[in-house]
Amino acid sequence: MHAPRPSHDVIVLGAGAAGLMCAGRAGQAGLQVALIDHAEAPGKKILISGGGRCNFTNRSVSAANFHSANPHFAKSALGRYRPADFIALIERHGIAWHEKTLGQLFCDGSARQVVDMLLSECPAEKVELLLGHAVSDIRHDGALFHLARDSAMLSAPALVIATGGPSIPKLGATGLAYDIARQFGCKVVVPRPALVPLTLPPADLLFRELSGIATEVIATAGKARFREAALFTHKGLSGPAILQVSSYWKPGEAIAVDFLPGAPPDWLRQAKREHPRAQVKTALAARLPDRLAAALSEKIDQPGNLADMPDKRLSQIESRLASWAFHPNGTEGFAKAEVTSGGVSTDFLSSKSMATKHLPGLYFIGEGVDVTGWLGGYNFQWAWASAVAAANAL
Ligand code: FDA
Secondary structure (H helix, E strand, O other), X not given: OXXXXXXXXXXXXXXXXHHHHHHHHHHHOOOOEEEEEOOOOOOHHXXXXXXXXXXXXXXXXXXXXXEOOOOOOOHHHHHHOOHHHHHXXXXXXOOOEEEOHHHEEEEOOOOHHHHHHHHHOOOOOOEEEEEOOOEEEEEEOOOOEEEEEOOEEEEEOEEEEOOOOOXXXXXXXXXXXXXXHHHOOOOEEEEEEEOOOEEOOHHHHHHHOOOOOEEEEEEEEOOEEEEEEEEEOOOEEEOHHHHHHHOOOXXXXXXXXXXXXXXXXXXXXXXXXXXXXXXHHHHHHOOOOHHHHHHHHHHHOOOOOHHHOOHHHHHHHHHHHHOEEEOOOEEOOOOOOOEEEEEEOHHHEOOOOOEEOOEEEEEEOHHHEOOEEOOOOHHHHHHHHHHHHHHHHO
16 A cells, blocks of 8 residues: 655645745745645735834844743754844845834835745745645644645645734734644643733723923842833733733732833932922923923922922832832733743754754744744744744754
């Protein structure tokens, strides 16, 4: 009896950032690829990323910009496919780009250019793009993976799972990568919404009334510290600094916010010497948006002129404003999370190839893996780098 013949050399499941990159590379290497997605169009998250301009990488990327149960895991793939490699690809396709703050690189035009580039990197005669159909019943017979797609059966010796994480389900995001991982004996680190707005309890209602106000802060959760803008929302806190610390925040813990990161430590005592008849609220309003200054002073509840307050009290107020404790009661969840932290445990994967150690034909790449980047182009760089690591090993 003959063994069943494979329909393809490799099946890539998920035509998002990582799947498109991996399929293109594999096709260019001469492999026959099936690239499958249940969505009607590829790369939906790329299209809405970076406010429609796709923050496609960061000027400086290292494993320190990611969190994972194994902080060393990402080093290998990131070291072998660097931001400069992706920039070279973008430039080869004539896509103009610019650098914003903190090394973040964006398209001048639109994120659509990145999706079109990735599609054009997939050789038509090698990569079969199969969109708009759910996949069910994945099996491995010892040699080939078999995958039912509607009435058709696909089979290949290699299967790459690039279905991302469950954040933003309305875009078609699912936890399929975790189900497949568990089916084939890999553990999954508990997935959590990350880069997500935090919600505040009713006791902090005063701050929720500041909805729409933004200011530069240093936000801290545990050992993670980010100096960027924070934004008050009608549910709590958002803005880049808060999204960054949300990935490190644990339920029940407080986050600390320094509202005056640029001010000298004795700024209020200096204000007392310069403007003794001013109030705390006025001194704060010189450095912060008026409504925020008013809300903070109301919480501090220190009426009277600065001249009437002992330096010791002013120094206490300075300290409180430099480390204001918020006690979030939750996050806005997967519906609003830019990424999912946790995912397929790296203990089960080769950091060089992203292949499952005990079943080398099965690969996991991109956001489905327990490697989560900071805000700022890092998550795409992980998608590209892990995809290339897998493609090179196919
Ligand atoms: P990705 O989510 O891109 O792709 C997964 C694919 O699998 C999708 O096409 C999906 O339809 C498909 N799929 C899922 N379940 C399936 C199933 N059951 N069957 C078949 N197919 C299935 N990052 C960054 O670095 N810079 C940025 O500017 C932004 N901006 C940004 C904005 C917003 C609003 C979001 C939500 C996210 C970002 N990100 C980002 C994060 C970034 O988009 C994300 O980390 C990468 O897209 C992850 O790439 P993957 O290929 O792993 O998953």
